[in-house]
Amino acid sequence: MHHATGRPPRVGDAPAIRRTLIGLVLITGALLILAPLVVIGVQAFSMGVGYFGATIAHPDTRHAIFLTVATALIAVPVNTIFGVAAAWAVTKHDFRGRRFLIVIIEIPFSISPIVAGVAYLFVYGLQGLFGPALQSADIRILFALPGIMLASMFVTAPFVARELIPLMQAQGRDLEEAATSLGASGWRTFFSVTLPNIKWALLYGVVLCNARVMGEFGAVSVVSGNIRGQTNTLPLHIELLYHDYNSVGAFAAASILALLAVVTIIAKVLLERQGAGRRSRPALAAPIVEAKP
């Protein structure tokens, strides 16, 4: 980035190439990436602040926000505990099938959310494995909050683990081994030795996990049943409003999630300054490749 004056120009540094490339990339980027964000804001307020406020304050919207937040409040902590446990097991210990387990943890990233939703239907739906038993016990999982939470957990299961595993792998086991040999318990070792070293990466994973849980659409739309005012999360509510020809209302609701996306990106940048996240992998969905020791 800093071009030392005495050095010969690098490939592509000729002003004509430079200007053309920057110009083309910025224009295309603005059209493809920035424009959708702008159109959300413009559309959301196209019928005035009053209409925007009325949409947000509508009981159905409020309920959708409540469902989305409730889902995140369960799914994110559960996935965080899972991610930490998985990373601890996989990086601080040797056992048979370790590599295989890492691959399995990553699987949800590769699978279409629709496939995830359909798969859950065949576990808890009436035509699924446990459906009839659940019905006779009068337990509702699908088309209710538990189904939405389970599907969200599937989709985001790898988020925390994939941030922690490469980092803890690179950090090795020396510190934990030293702490243990000095008599610290497992919990004490984790909280006073491991956690301080992984806290930013952990937070990074949690932030990304939360963004995906709150925004999940495909998997949740299969398992939710889409009952207005009952099982509509915010993304599903947006779809409903949009198909009701209430496009402005849909964009008003969408602007909340767009704001969440912007906050997520800001948090991501701040956490990256603390050294979290690795630029070597895309932020939300690549398989973990273990570096050879």
Place this chain on the structure above:
Amino acid sequence: MTRRRIIPGLPLSLGITLFYVGLIIALPLGALVFKAASLGPEAYWNIISSERAVASYRVTVLSALAATLFNLVFGLALAWVLVRYSFPGRRLVDAIVDLPFALPTAVAGIALTTLFAPNGWFGGPLLEAGIRVAYTPIGIVIAMAFTSLPFIVRTVQPVLEDLDPALEEAAQSLGGSDVSIFWRVILPILWPALLAGTSLAFARSLGEFGAIIFIAGNQPFSTEITALLAFIRLEEYDYQAAAAIASVMLITAFVMLAVTNLMQARALRYTART
């Protein structure tokens, strides 16, 4: 190498991990495979080779290919500009590259549809030029390109950052032009990372749903993607067809997972060597 296992917590952490993986990941996927397998080979084949299903594969794969090719060029250019040049707002552009990851797919879907609809900011002028985007396969390509762009940028960026200037200097001192150095020195080094990012972007495009269904028009045989067909079969209570089609997507996902893992391992080995 023998290593004494002295760090505690394996039974608990592995127990939690296996329980969760079993309940949340393995059980549903197993149930799906079980359901699809219970159809019997003939019924299964009839569903997955039906005309409408095959048309949906064609739409999905061709659109994903087009979107990935676009991102291969644009993603590389974007990564190049971000790494090699300094200009006002560079860090902001760098942050915004992640927007397609952070923006929920349904939100991206309605935003892109509004932009490219016949009365939209882009759709109107494009329509006057004779190009219809919304409710055509081009719309699907745009939605896929939007959601999968960061994969290629974020995979190529670090390799570009680590590129040793000495390589270029050596090539320049031998009299190579910028164009020939790019093609014969730089691109071969970037190629493994580009391929890895490309396969990730392609896999993501194959499975994308939320961003596409708003803009696609969803007409069987022309703008209906496979994920939507599975969804429609569910809504028709045709669970067998939904299971069969979803299982095709699942198998494709596993194949793509193997390919991306291979590509990434290759890219890592390659960058470690250079």
